[in-house]
Amino acid sequence: MAETDRRFFSGLLRIGAGPALWAAHLGLVYGVTAVACARGAGGVAAPTVVGLTLAAALGAGWIVGRELRRARAGPAGTRTSFFAAALAGLSLVAILWAGLPVVFVSACP
């Protein structure tokens, strides 16, 4: 694989990291809640969702920090850092936003 293609794929991974974390979080909290409610173990759902949300939010926050540091370090790849940091920032908001209902809403019907 040519060097330029390698840069393409590594850039793709960095830019996609935040949204991938968001997707994994949404999939997991949905899956955990669905299975817990279906098996009459609704009590498990809320604490797991809280834990998953905090973990995912920390991860997204870490990506934002790392990309901002990279952007400050030098002009090469600043554009990739901008996209990676901005998307991870948006993912962070979306993760917290999706996790927030656990405070207000009981898990199962």
Next chain:
Amino acid sequence: MSRLPDPRPRPPEELEQLQEVWRQPGGWRLASAVNNTYVGVFYIGTALLFFVLAGILALLLRIQLAVPENDFLSQATYNQVFTMHGTMMMFLFAVPAVEAMGVYLLPNMQAARDLPFPRLSAYAFWAYAVGGLAFFCSLFFGLAPDGGWFMYPPLTSSEHSPGHNTDFWLLGIGFIEISAIAGAIEILVGVLRTRAPGMTLDKLPIYSWAMLVFAVMIVFGFPAVILGTALLEIERSFHWPFFIAEKGGDPLLWQHLFWFFGHPEVYIIFLPAAGFVSMILPTMCGTRLVAHRWVVLALVATGFIAFGVWVHHMFTTGLPKLSLSFFSAASMAVAVPSGIQVFAWIATIAKGRLRLTVPSLFVLGFLAIFTLGGLTGVMVAMVPFDGQTHDTFFVVAHFHYVLIGGMVFPLFAAFYYWAPTASRRALSERLGKWCFGLMFVGFNIAFFPQHVAGLMGMPRRVWTYPAELGWGWINMTSTVGAFILGLGALVFLIDLARNFRPFTGGNAGNVWNAGTLEWLPGGNYATRSIPIVTSLEPLWDQPDLAREVDEGRYYLPGAPTGRRETIVTSAIAAEPQYLMQMPGPGWPAVLAAWFTAAFFLLLTVKLVTPAMVCGVIALALVLRWMWDTDLGPAHPPVDIGGGIVLPVNCSGPMSHSWWAVVVLILVAGAVFASLLFSYFFLWTVSPDVWPAATGQALPGAEWPLAAAALLVLSSALVWWAGRRLEADGHWSVRLGLAAAAVALAAALAAELAGQRATGLSPTDSGYGAVVYMMAALQGLFVATLGIMALYTLARSLAGLLHRHRRATFDNTMLLWHYAVGQGLIALAVVHFGPRVL
């Protein structure tokens, strides 16, 4: 790269050769054209035809609803007409229309001579055109689908919908999805690999970005509905109970699979439209787009978040409250990136001076209507509000505001804006203003009152209603509005008939003073030479560019290999990598599409033998078409100007065909992921039919172990054959491939034998059905790879396969390793799953 790669005068015969190589066939042979400027225009025209047909169906619906207790349409006909209206607008108009615009515009905008797989575009177009028309004709025989455009079981199960109507939808739409995926692969590889030199990602037009995200969304979104339609058709034909609750299936599985496609679908058609707006506004305002970076970011973010909102279509299905809240949150979050774009457009208008042309008017209409639709979207994203308005006309009003506002208005803006690139004359400003006025006023009169009807309790899909409910005046208003909207569309058709003159070899030129490359002068060959791009709006920044390009001062001013060619560039920096030779007009891809359509349609009415004959003919034609690909280094390296010497054609990870196979593998992976979801979903809702509850015996460990060993062996043999190909050990390659195919088939046989030995049948339960479905999907790969292996062997025996000409082998190998990986995961899930869960 210097500013002008080749300042010398060009030899006079060079242009003649270029024109000769790109000459289009005349008369009836025009149907064999594969060039994007031709296929693109056919494609757009056909999508417009379906828009008109589905629009006429909408008018029939509105006549029926205009007065209470009307009997203009019978209930059964009404059901077919509203199902066809929705299905055609989404599958036969919206997606193909934006894909068609991409096929037409992208190469011109990126100064490539064509997209990388012209025959694939032609195939996608013809399969869609022929199949779509036949699908529409099912209405005249009372055979049209009648279960709503989202075809929910159990209404659509064989028990409650025994006729062929539902099969028309499942099979008809099935192959239109395949056509959409073919187009998406074309567009994805096209945007990434066929750009003008110097057009780095930060100089990529916004529209190309939008189409890139669009194509990625199709790659991940459409597989879910492809799997869903396959499962429902298999349930209807062979009684595998995926969606039958009494047997441990679940109708909600369909809703998950459908909406995992269905909601991203809305953004799939909106993002290209947003791309149009971001191209048109800067031209009409005479200024650059404000916050270009943020608009790109918004496109990418929308592409992701759109996949996290599908459950908002299922708020009233009794899912856990907390689950609903997650998706409610995501549904509100997706408004953020759309908001970023709307503010960027408003700021662009504020920064420049907006000329009130027809495209501008349509863009302004879009901003107003789409924003209103977005606001009602946030309303229905709230679970309690949705509970009140679900399945009422409020939702009908909401999605028409989003879809007509968000897609149809920008599309009409795009028609008026880009028509001068295809036609000798621009469309009429006077007629265009009438068209816009009628459409804008008609639209709002038709759809705004439907919010009120919904809040008054009028449900969707009712064929009539009693007078005492008091919905009569609202519906009459709506109907009058719909006809005004229809009149607007009619004015557009009159404008087209009077002024649109494509295929004349000339065009109206850069009438708007736009800055992007599709406005360069050119012919069938696209532009005379391929410029170096140094900014986002090259025509604004380099006033002499059009003249210099047309004089052949830039790259590839002729056809040095004597065939059609374009430059393939690297994905980020757009550095020229190699010269790709491209096909000219030809029948195999076109005929293959016709026979593919025939295969699916005949299968619908259970004419199995003729369907199989058509299927075999289609396959043979595809192989015939493939035979002319993988040309190898057919020509010595070529100087494209400026001292850049490029190899001709290429194999390995740098080649465009390798990238296309990687995208195809992503599609296959998404289908498989949807099936894995189905497996775990059915386990979640119906553990009572799982072996732990029923005592169903599981196959002994020897079966899956044998299958896994055979899979690994098969991959190893292909890997070894690839090594031997490097040394031109032809007989080793042939034997290796043949043995690998046998091992792959034997692995499937071992899995099936193991399951059958336990007495499990796919018709027993949801569990049996999904276990055998895993094997069936693997079977599809065994059959496909078997054909690919035979084809590769045939090429080897014909002397067309050697170490410098090995793209055919590499592509087969890539898909092979994927199939083995998928097979191993399937074995692990099917055999560990019931032991652990």
